[in-house]
Amino acid sequence: HRSKVIALDTSVVVNQFRAATPTLSPLTGLFFRTLTFLEHGIKPVFVLDGRPPVEKSAVLKRRAEAAGWSNFNPTAKLLEELHISQKELVDLCILLGCDYCDKLRGLGPKRALTLIQTHRTIENVVLNINRETHPVPESWKYQEARNVFLEAPQTQVPELTWMEPDEEALVKILCHLKHHREGRIRHRMKMFRESRESRREKREQQNAAGCHRQTRLGEFFMVTRKRSQVTRRSRQGKVKLQHKLLSLKLER
Template identity: 25%
Template sequence: MGIKGLNALVSENAPKAIRSSEMKSFFGRKVAIDASMCLYQFLIAVRQQNGDLLTNENGDTTSHLMGFFYRTIRMVNNGIKPCYVFDGKPPVLKGGELEKRLKRREEAEEKAKEMKETGTIEELQKFERRTVRVTRQQNEEAKKLLKLMGIPYVEAPCEAEAQCAELASKGKVYAAASEDMDTLCYKPPYLLRNLTAAEARKLDVSEYSSQAVLDGLEMDLNTFVDMCILLGCDYCETIKGIGPITAMKLIKEHGSIEKIIEYIETDPKTKYKIPEDWPYKEARELFLHPEVLNGEDVELKWVEPDINGLIQYMVTENGFSEQRIRDGAEKLKKGLKGGTQGRLDGFFKVTSTTQGTKKRAAESVKIKGAKKAKSSAKKR
């Protein structure tokens, strides 16, 4: 679900924290991608012309395999080295949100049945997309495909976006990539949105600087996390009646959820009511101290694709075109080899020394230019 209204708040109050770029501008970058989010994206978006999921001869869904194969190749062709991170067990606090999702899915399934009898094709497809669920088998199939492609993946102990942020924070990758804005609560150096869908949907990649977000909102991480809990997250309900603007106003005035609760409970005119047994402290702990693998202990390796293995898995077992899989594997092989070339800004860091050198060089150019102009004037 992410954080309700957070993107709008950041866009309005910290616009300098967001930069839109073409995918190719991330050439030479390693990126940790929320694989669980990708699975949902691919199952929803990768469809036949009639709107049905792609399937093999046995009737097994293959939309996710096509999504992972071709969109990964697209990133690699742009010089990006992706690493995928899969969800582990969900936090206990997320149980309520998962129940809500299940209920919404069941309602969508009922609507889809109704639309088959009375609705249009567009209405039917809309509700069918809402019934998408990712199975354990589909997770394992995606991992098998990535291994054959030579693309590393990590199995997170808990939330995938938290693990992505950890890998970025420890310098194993440049950024965390996810559509969920709650990734910012784990403070990766950078969050990338639209990365896996960018070129397919002709979108730019949105890059968020976590520190610039905090600076623009004039908050530290603790205050920011408290504001996100007030906005609405996967772990607990919100205070009814408090929307994004009010949430930011209250957190800036009072500094923490505890102080806001104290203000609400002592103000006889308040219209807000604190939820019973509100587990905001537990939610805060999940954001500030998530269960993750230590990024320093995670080794990421990009290797040549197993072309024969890909042909067996994608063509023989799942019915994809052999020529297309071979062509894709060759692009992948070439891209991974070419992607080893680093970015210049990875080799050079701007320091006071290099800044001083640049300044002196600029001054030298000015002096030489002045001397040249003076000499020309004398000749005239």
């Protein structure tokens, strides 16, 4: 992915950091990961969810954290295998339950698919089901939900620009507002500048020498610590713990 622009779902990335380090702010993880991307010539674009539609308000109230809704883009192969159209797939999803309205109770995936394949629309399905076993929700807003999927608002892609990281602004946000250790943030920024400068000098030397070799596979996966070092430190830690436990027993 070197010299590539990649898009990242911000909600997914943030939840990853929350799960891995629940006591730390996700901003710390975003800070370190972004610098790692930039060091390797990768330009990240963090994509944020837009304002959720009104039809999703009921779901947002039930959720402590809303993960947002993704673009509904079924593949032609899936539609071909199910023998339905995209509009019919939307109706199928509404029958089974979505974020924007209630569902028909008592319907499983297999039964709902059969009904859509037979009757093709929610309106026809409702006319051909047992209302006692599959009660229709009161004020069922399935049409509004259908419009959300089929007529999703399109946003204009902005022009993307990348600037130099603003160290002082990062320190202000991460340290002064979020109370992270300033020394750690500045040390990582120093490493970032040194790494980028080293890579730039190496490229210039290679260009001057006329070296344009192909990147080796191993260079895509840089080893930060050797396994032997990690194993040795782990063994040393175990030995220290054993000595400490032994000394406690002797004291008793």
